[in-house]
Amino acid sequence: MIFDRVLQWLPGTSAHARRRLVDDRLARLSAVLGAPASPVEDAVMRVTLAKILAREAGPADPPADERGEPAAGAARTRDFDLEPLVAEWARGICEVCCVLDSQAGLRDKLLGFAKELALRLLDPDMATLAPELVGRALAYDMHLTTRAFTATVRLLMPWAEQLQEFAGRNQPQLRAQVFADLSCGYAEGLRDRLFDEQLCTTTALQLVRTRRPATAVADPAPTGSAAPEPEPAGSEPAGSEPAGSESAGTEPVGTGLGETGLGGTGSTGVRQADGPPAEGTAEDATQRALWRQRLLRCAYRDEVTGLPNQRDFRERVTAALAAAGVDAAVALCAVRVGGLVSTINAFEPAVHDRVVADLACRVRGTTAGMRGVTVGRLDADTFAILVTNSTDWVSLHDLVKRLADWIAQPVRLDDRELVFAPWIGVVAGRAGRSSVESLLRQAEIALASNVQAAKQPWVVVDPGSVARDRQRRSLLMALPDALETGQVRLAFSPIARVTDGVIVGAEASPWWRHPEHGDVPVADLVALADEIGLTLPVGQWIIRAACAQAARWQHRLGARAPFVAVNVSQRASDDECLVHHVRTALRETHAPPAKLRLRMEEAGLFDRRGGWHNHLIELTGLNVRLEINNIGTRYARFDRLTSVPVYGIVVPPALVAKLGVAEEGNCTEAVAGSLVALGLRLNCEVTMQGVDGPRELGCVRQLGGQFAQGRGIGEPVGPDEFEKLVTCATGDVRRAC
Amino acid sequence: MTNARNACDDGRPSHDQHTDYKTFYDKHYLAVLRYVRGMAPHLDAVEITADAFSRVWETWDRPKGERRAWLFAIAKNLARSALRSRSRDAVPVELTDSHDVLVAHTADIETRQEYTDTMRAIRELPDHLRDAIVLNANGLSPQEIGQVLGCSPRTASSYVSRARRLLAARADLPTGRLSRRRPRDSDQANDPGDRETRGEA
Numbered sequence: 001m002i003f004d005r006v007l008q009w010l011p012g013t014s015a016h017a018r019r020r021l022v023d024d025r026l027a028r029l030s031a032v033l034g035a036p037a038s039p040v041e042d043a044v045m046r047v048t049l050a051k052i053l054a055r056e057a058g059p060a061d062p063p064a065d066e067r068g069e070p071a072a073g074a075a076r077t078r079d080f081d082l083e084p085l086v087a088e089w090a091r092g093i094c095e096v097c098c099v100l101d102s103q104a105g106l107r108d109k110l111l112g113f114a115k116e117l118a119l120r121l122l123d124p125d126m127a128t129l130a131p132e133l134v135g136r137a138l139a140y141d142m143h144l145t146t147r148a149f150t151a152t153v154r155l156l157m158p159w160a161e162q163l164q165e166f167a168g169r170n171q172p173q174l175r176a177q178v179f180a181d182l183s184c185g186y187a188e189g190l191r192d193r194l195f196d197e198q199l200c201t202t203t204a205l206q207l208v209r210t211r212r213p214a215t216a217v218a219d220p221a222p223t224g225s226a227a228p229e230p231e232p233a234g235s236e237p238a239g240s241e242p243a244g245s246e247s248a249g250t251e252p253v254g255t256g257l258g259e260t261g262l263g264g265t266g267s268t269g270v271r272q273a274d275g276p277p278a279e280g281t282a283e284d285a286t287q288r289a290l291w292r293q294r295l296l297r298c299a300y301r302d303e304v305t306g307l308p309n310q311r312d313f314r315e316r317v318t319a320a321l322a323a324a325g326v327d328a329a330v331a332l333c334a335v336r337v338g339g340l341v342s343t344i345n346a347f348e349p350a351v352h353d354r355v356v357a358d359l360a361c362r363v364r365g366t367t368a369g370m371r372g373v374t375v376g377r378l379d380a381d382t383f384a385i386l387v388t389n390s391t392d393w394v395s396l397h398d399l400v401k402r403l404a405d406w407i408a409q410p411v412r413l414d415d416r417e418l419v420f421a422p423w424i425g426v427v428a429g430r431a432g433r434s435s436v437e438s439l440l441r442q443a444e445i446a447l448a449s450n451v452q453a454a455k456q457p458w459v460v461v462d463p464g465s466v467a468r469d470r471q472r473r474s475l476l477m478a479l480p481d482a483l484e485t486g487q488v489r490l491a492f493s494p495i496a497r498v499t500d501g502v503i504v505g506a507e508a509s510p511w512w513r514h515p516e517h518g519d520v521p522v523a524d525l526v527a528l529a530d531e532i533g534l535t536l537p538v539g540q541w542i543i544r545a546a547c548a549q550a551a552r553w554q555h556r557l558g559a560r561a562p563f564v565a566v567n568v569s570q571r572a573s574d575d576e577c578l579v580h581h582v583r584t585a586l587r588e589t590h591a592p593p594a595k596l597r598l599r600m601e602e603a604g605l606f607d608r609r610g611g612w613h614n615h616l617i618e619l620t621g622l623n624v625r626l627e628i629n630n631i632g633t634r635y636a637r638f639d640r641l642t643s644v645p646v647y648g649i650v651v652p653p654a655l656v657a658k659l660g661v662a663e664e665g666n667c668t669e670a671v672a673g674s675l676v677a678l679g680l681r682l683n684c685e686v687t688m689q690g691v692d693g694p695r696e697l698g699c700v701r702q703l704g705g706q707f708a709q710g711r712g713i714g715e716p717v718g719p720d721e722f723e724k725l726v727t728c729a730t731g732d733v734r735r736a737c
Numbered sequence: 738m739t740n741a742r743n744a745c746d747d748g749r750p751s752h753d754q755h756t757d758y759k760t761f762y763d764k765h766y767l768a769v770l771r772y773v774r775g776m777a778p779h780l781d782a783v784e785i786t787a788d789a790f791s792r793v794w795e796t797w798d799r800p801k802g803e804r805r806a807w808l809f810a811i812a813k814n815l816a817r818s819a820l821r822s823r824s825r826d827a828v829p830v831e832l833t834d835s836h837d838v839l840v841a842h843t844a845d846i847e848t849r850q851e852y853t854d855t856m857r858a859i860r861e862l863p864d865h866l867r868d869a870i871v872l873n874a875n876g877l878s879p880q881e882i883g884q885v886l887g888c889s890p891r892t893a894s895s896y897v898s899r900a901r902r903l904l905a906a907r908a909d910l911p912t913g914r915l916s917r918r919r920p921r922d923s924d925q926a927n928d929p930g931d932r933e934t935r936g937e938a
Contacts, residue, residue: 030874041767
């Protein structure tokens with residue numbers, strides 16, 4: 001022993017090495033334990049301190065047994081003797097109602113309920129069983145009659161007052177809330193019990209009707225005895241009142257159905273020896289109940305997923321906010337499954353339902369084990385999760401990560417896999433200061449900003465962005481009127497040939513001269529409309545205005561007339577009406593088709609299977625030239641480019657702006673150079689945007705780009721000024737080039 | 738909720754008490770939280786820690802010995818009692834392993850593995866030694882450990898050193914550090930072991 005101890009201090013021995021190893025590991029463990037707090041831990045720490053200081057008015061006299069007690073509320077509950085109450089309660093119930101349980105069992109149950117109610121009255125945070133559930137258990141499980149429930153409330157009311165006085169906190173509102181919840185739960189439990197019993201009876205009676213002709217021969221007893229013993233048919237017991245008295249003139253109807261109880265209605269499933277059973281009323285009531293249940297389900301449940309729909313979710317959120325307390329922190333997590341609607345519309349409805357139900361299961365599964373969580377389906381592709389339990393705030397980040405991971409997993413259909421992108425927006429608020437509407441609106445904005453950023457796993461919105469978003473949406477709604485009243489004009493950005501500096505084209509961009517907000521770029525509004533699924537007549541208007549301008553320039557400038565490039569949104573390029581709009585515009589304005597260039601996103605050129613949109617082939621047949629806009633900035637498949645009759649590609653400003661900068665420029669230059677080379681090899685015209693000065697222009701020329709566009713070439717101007725630029729003022733550009 | 742000592746006339750705690758308590762809370766919250774998480778990863782450590790601090794706040798003007806040791810003792814007892822009554826409770830709030838909480842996800846795999854190994858070895862120790870070594874790793878002095886465990890400081894330091902010796906005896910030395918020769922297959926059949934594995938110098 002001593003030898004070992006000595007050995008561990010002698011360098012070179014294995015005992016010494018082990019001691020050093022353990023010291024090392026323990027030191028690192030200490031470092032881990034003493035690591036600085038993460039932001040989540042820090043937040044939890046602040047909230048906990050505020051709770052502690054708010055809960056207790058100050059240092060108080062300690063309880064008798066300091067260590068190991070569960071909580072202060074529980075201690076107070078334990079001090080208050082519940083046994084007399086339970087004894088009196090049980091006696092009161094037994095006096096007016098037939099109880100199915102034994103005395104001891106009844107007392108145990110009532111003791112459990114009394115404890116929970118006491119906790120709810122003294123320290124609602126500690127209670128685990130809601131008063132609604134207690135009321136429901138009294139009605140549904142214990143079959144308490146209304147008289148027994150009245151006796152219960154009469155007994156519990158003064159007791160609750162005494163209890164709160166004993167604990168030194170008289171809160172009539174809390175008492176009223178508890179008893180309201182209790183009564184509500186009792187009423188619901190009673191209704192459900194009656195419906196279930198009626199359903200059970202109807203099933204039994206229908207079976208009776210189907211079996212009636214065969215009762216004499218088709219029901220052999222399993223034991224072979226001549227008189228089969230009747231057994232209860234339904235899973236539900238007979239009810240609080242004993243089943244109707246069977247007179248001497250009755251006989252069981254069929255095996256296994258003779259004593260079907262109808263506790264709620266008082267009738268029985270036995271047949272008079274000389275008359276038919278009374279079936280009509282029970283069947284009708286059940287049909288009504290079923291119809292009502294179906295109606296409620298349709299009104300409050302999402303048909304496909306079984307989750308609460310938007311209406312039900314709103315009501316649940318309202319209730320949860322009211323129950324959470326004024327300063328309780330709440331979070332609403334909105335999850336949009338990107339591409340769900342457009343993807344599943346391609347399949348038949350059954351497949352569509354399967355995919356949505358699968359995704360709903362994943363969303364619901366992410367909240368497993370969390371308390372105070374409400375999940376609902378807000379929209380075709382949007383789910384929402386409300387978290388009200390402050391302890392689960394710790395795991396909110398984990399929840400978001402789980403959501404992102406689980407939804408991004410492919411959904412397997414029979415022979416294919418679908419992959420969806422989750423967009424998640426999180427809104428934080430205080431229960432007293434937030435409403436359902438504000439939470440949902442902010443969640444929508446968070447989703448939109450997340451879609452735009454597309455980098456963050458989740459986004460928390462600030463009030464400023466809410467105001468900005470509201471303003472954008474009001475502008476969006478007023479846009480169609482502005483188009484009609486002529487407040488929207490086209491501005492043209494010059495596009496110059498790099499080799500000689502001649503202005504050969506113009507990119508048309510609509511601007512809204514708003515009386516209050518000044519000049520508003522309409523492209524942003526169009527993008528927003530695309531995002532929220534609004535179809536605006538803006539695209540059609542732009543194409544028509546651009547064609548008119550191109551025809552005018554062709555008439556005035558002849559061979560020097562520039563082409564007009566129009567940006568087409570992805571939604572518009574997916575639309576088959578695009579061909580019709582273009583054809584109509586060309587015919588009515590007499591514009592030369594070769595002077596019109598449509599710039600589309602690469603994703604807008606192809607359909608879901610990777611094939612060309614047929615209507616785009618028609619467009620090229622009109623001699624309208626197509627260009628791929630913003631190449632290299634989104635997910636792109638270059639293997640499909642070889643099959644596309646694209647006339648040109650447009651390299652976006654993000655890649656051009658950093659050209660020529662010492663450190664970042666090298667990588668950008670490699671990417672931009674590759675794209676230019678790709679375009680040239682495919683016999684495309686290459687336009688480079690974002691040329692803001694001589695530095696970028698020099699780099700564009702070096703890389704081999706053919707056309708340049710940007711502030712270095714010219715700012716967007718009106719059509720008349722642009723005409724002057726083309727006819728006489730090209731000197732600056734030429735010098736620059 | 739009455740209190741006369743070191744408090745304002747209306748029974749509320751004084752400003753100084755608040756300030757002292759906040760300082761104490763900021764200093765020790767994380768340590769207690771991680772101690773409870775290490776002890777029982779599947780319990781709601783935040784709630785237990787809050788409860789422990791709440792108890793300390795209730796007796797703030799009547800400290801029972803060293804406050805930090807008192808705090809750890811309450812946390813330990815609360816966690817023990819929650820462990821005992823776990824079967825009666827509802828679903829635990831969070832089923833996270835302690836290393837997921839304590840070691841950042843960005844930490845390299847070796848760090849996580851080492852932490853897991855260390856914690857596993859510590860969990861295999863007898864209860865009193867485990868408590869002593871974990872409290873020691875949390876920076877408690879032998880006096881404080883003695884107060885938490887209900888023994889003398891001398892016994893506490895003896896626990897710590899015994900725990901260290903046990904850990905050292907059970908530690909697996911990394912291969913290649915001392916064993917310069919990799920044993921051949923033929924050696925393994927007859928050789929009782931290398932010198933290091935027999936504990937010889």
